Amino acid sequence: xxxxxxxxxxxxxxxxxxxxxxxxxxxxxxxxxxxxxxxxxxxxxxxxxxxxxxxxxxxxxxxxxxxxxxxxxxxxxxxxxxxxxxxxxxxxxxxxxxxxxxxxxxxxxxxxxx
Numbered sequence: 001x002x003x004x005x006x007x008x009x010x011x012x013x014x015x016x017x018x019x020x021x022x023x024x025x026x027x028x029x030x031x032x033x034x035x036x037x038x039x040x041x042x043x044x045x046x047x048x049x050x051x052x053x054x055x056x057x058x059x060x061x062x063x064x065x066x067x068x069x070x071x072x073x074x075x076x077x078x079x080x081x082x083x084x085x086x087x088x089x090x091x092x093x094x095x096x097x098x099x100x101x102x103x104x105x106x107x108x109x110x111x112x113x114x
Contacts, residue, residue, distance in 0.1 A: 002026050002102040004095055009108030012085055020080040020108055022095030030073040033098035036080045038091035039107075049080060050098045062088070085112045 008020040026032065035050035049059045049069035057069050068081040078095050092107040 004102065004105035006093060006095055006105050006108040009093060009110045011111040011113065013114050014086055014112055016085050016112070017081070017083045018085065018110060020082065020093055020095075020110075022078040022080075022105075024076050024078065024095070026076060026097075026102070029076040034069075034071060034078045034095060035098040036067075036069060036078070036093060036095050038089075038093045038110075040088075040091040043091075045094070048093070051078065052098075082110070085110075087112045087114075 003025040005023045006020060008018060010018060012018055031053050033050055033052045036048045037045050038048050039045040047060060048063055049057065049067055051057045051069045051071050059067060066082065066084045070079045090110060090112050092109050094104055094107040096102055096104060
């Protein structure tokens, strides 16, 4: 069974930074496009950023220029560097495949507040 374990969340002030990590026990991890998603309280889960097997990236308009997704195939890990955080970035962040998602992990909570 695939396991996705997110970590790195926390409470930060507006303008701060966090780096999220996601360890995936996923066979052939390197062939899959991976993504970060987030779900704010009372809202639907949304796609934040994605990265292909070849390293191409795309981002939601709301995070472009502030977030950077990357991956380390040797470690089966996906990262999300988040800079210039805003209160509206507050959410539980999840990673998963970009397509045909697996069972969701527990996510990691990011709270941006002064």
